[in-house]
Amino acid sequence: MAQSIGYLVAAAGPLLLGIVHDATHSWTLPLTVLAVLGIATAVAGHGAGQDRHIAQPSR
Numbered sequence: 001m002a003q004s005i006g007y008l009v010a011a012a013g014p015l016l017l018g019i020v021h022d023a024t025h026s027w028t029l030p031l032t033v034l035a036v037l038g039i040a041t042a043v044a045g046h047g048a049g050q051d052r053h054i055a056q057p058s059r
Contacts, residue, residue: 017030024030 017033020030020033021027
């Protein structure tokens with residue numbers, strides 16, 4: 001199910017960016033959206049890739 005949702009989001013991306021391009025008649029906003037999403041993904045990936053150990057709660 002997660003893979004299906006991922007494919008759905010991935011397929012909707014180009015369509016939505018094309019709609020934004022048609023509405024604004026410019027590539028500035030669609031490319032800005034892609035840059036912001038790319039930076040957010042990089043920050044999330046960096047946080048997820050940290051080598052951390054979570055201490056177990058004491059009993």
